[in-house]
Amino acid sequence: MSALKAGIILAAMCLMLFSESRSAVIRVGMSGKFTDVADAVNSASDGDRIVIEKGIYFVSGLNINKKIILEGEQDAVLDGSFLKEIITVTSDSVIIKNLTLRNSGTSYVSDLAAIRLENVKHCALENNVVENSFFALYLSSSSDCKISGNRIAGNSVSESFSGNGIHLWKCSGVTISDNTVSGMRDGIYLEFSTNGEISGNTSFGNLRYGLHFMFSEGNSYTSNTFRNNGAGVAVMYTKKITMNFNRFEDNWGANSYGLLLKDIDNSLIYGNVFSGNTAGIYAEGTNRVNILNNTFEKNGWALKVLGNCYEDTIRYNRFSNNTFDVSTNTSKNANLFLNNFWDKYKGYDLDNDKKGDVPYRPVSLFSLVVERVPEAVVLTGSFLVELLDAAEKIIPVFTPETLVDNSPLIEERGR
């Protein structure tokens, strides 16, 4: 019996060995069989691995239509000479890794990229460097792909003629993790894309948004850092987005914000840090969104909640050192503010339940004034303004009567 078993195992091993030997390794470079990447790809068959040696290779309009691995050794550079797309992938299960790609073409008419995945499944783009390209990694109508560990650097500092770093169009189930994107239009952009997981990325110094969702429901982004972008993250015309443990930092400038919510429903914003933004969160048409356990510090405005937001819950957040905690453009409030820590709270806690005994009104009269007359912001901190705010706090006349935290926390919760 055991001999039979051993025989089966042996046979299985032979089979594995055999199939392994069928997938060839093709080397490109000075010591390789090929000196041209396109020639190597043409000669390869499914399952082959192409290894590109150190050097600069001219590659433009290369179509990968078979299941291969394209991989670079150190300092293997594919240069597109500003002509066309560098690589277009049209086969499932292609892996491209450890390559440097630079100088894709630019075009008004088509969105040329360094690497495009077109209508494919189970592909992976890993640990590549993309420099000076129009769009960097462009996924169109693709699913279950992995974009991980890539470093994308654009040079579009002031021009608007620039593409996005990682661009998803009609994709589903794509994982985007541990990438660094800078100097592009939007760092990461999802349009009509669902069930994506975006984690551990750093997106900074992009012209428009660090991360941008349009019409893309059911995505999550976790533990990313968005720093110093035109605006941090925009989540627009969508629902069911999970946003946890991200950092939104230093998105500063006129009309800038850490997080823009525009026409979004049923989402969760949990455990994030909003620090040093002109506005931490700017919410318009935002319904049934839970904003929980976040930290808002050193922002111009921590929260700007417009009048068309309903049934949002703002609870257990920490507000400190913001010029304004909350501002709004309406006298009505249809959202719940409860159990937050406000550093401007001056109440007391006689029953020692760690909750203040008098309510806190996070909208100051002065913030309403600034909402109407933005220039008035120069009066911030003046004696008259503080007097007005104090009077309004005692007898609210202008500020939304129901926008109130009835049970503010006395102590900061552990971060």
Added chain:
Amino acid sequence: MNKAVIILVMSIFLFASCGNAGSPDPINFGSDLCAHCNMKIMDKRFGAEILTSKGKAYKFDAAECMLDYMKSNNSDNAAYWVIDYNNPETLINAASAYYLISMKIKSPMGEFLSCYKNSDAANESKSSNGGDVFDWKGLKTKFNVGR
């Protein structure tokens, strides 16, 4: 002497601004924000503008954003402008422009809408991209914009 020069210069400015009353305010791509969706206007092939009778300009990142805005904001006697897809950054009169909705042209707000200065240009784009051509009236009907 000096006063005369100042008056002359001022009147030139005055005259110049009068002359410009009917033409749209150019869109500053990369810095202006869309009046409807709040996004920075980036793509030079798309964009639109409403110029009210008082001369206030509302700029949009896409024609569909302007149409959406028009549903809830009624401004009488306003002039409507759109960017010519074939001439990036160039605003043309929306009322006399022609429009193509083609799945091959991805516009910023997801409506696949591009704008052309006349029906020939729109149909030429249609012949290579497919889709449907509309005039301004037809487009407003398509997007359920009143009047």
